[in-house]
C-alpha cells in the first residue's frame with residue numbers, strides 16, 4: 001500500500017515506510033549538519049535559515065496539510081535544495097523516524113503553550129521528550145526554544161533543571177559576542193506586534 005496517495009511536492013519528505021529510521025543522507029543526499037524546525041508553521045523561519053546556511057540541511061516538521069503545501073510552494077519559489085518539510089507529529093519524528101545522534105540543532109519556536117492547567121500534559125517539553133531529544137542530538141547538538149508565554153517558559157526551565165543532562169548556553173545577540181543569524185518566526189513577529197515579550201532558551205549537551 002502506498003504511504004500516501006495525495007500528490008506531493010519534491011520539497012516534501014514523504015517516507016515510504018513510517019516504521020523505519022531515515023538518515024540525513026537518505027533525506028537530502030548529503031551528510032551536511034541537520035537542523036529540525038518542530039511545528040514550522042508558515043515556514044518563514046525555516047526558509048530564511050535554509051537560504052542563509054546553504055551548507056546545512058533543514059527539515060521542517062508540521063502536522064497541518066495547508067501549512068505543508070504553503071512551505072513547499074515557498075521552497076520551490078526560492079529554489080532551495082537544502083530544505084524539506086515533513087507532515088508528521090513532532091515527537092514521533094524524533095523518536096522513530098530520524099537516527100539517533102543525527103540532529104545538530106533542534107528549534108522549537110513559539111509552540112502551542114497549552115495555557116490551561118488541565119492541558120499542561122500536552123506541552124511538548126516533558127521528561128520523556130527531553131530523553132528523546134538527547135538521544136537525537138549530535139554530541140555537540142543544541143536545543144533552541146522561544147515562547148511568548150511566561151508560564152511555558154518557566155515550565156521549560158523547570159523541566160530542564162529536573163532532567164539535568166543539558167547545559168544552558170548563552171544566546172548572544174551581538175555578532176562580536178558570538179551571536180548568530182536567527183530570523184524571527186511568523187508567530188514571534190505577531191506576538192511582538194502585540195507588545196508581548198519573547199523568552200528564549202538555548203541548551204547544549
Ligand SMILES: C[S@@+](CC[C@H](N)C(=O)[O-])C[C@H]1O[C@@H](n2cnc3c(N)ncnc32)[C@H](O)[C@@H]1O
Nearest residue numbers: 039040041062063089090109110112185186187
Ligand atoms: C503556534 S504555531 C508556531 C509556528 C512557528 N513555529 C512560528 O513560530 O511561527 C505551532 C505550529 O506547530 C504545529 N504543531 C503543533 N503541534 C504539533 C505536533 N505535535 N506535531 C507537528 N506539528 C505540530 C501547528 O500546526 C502549528 O503550525
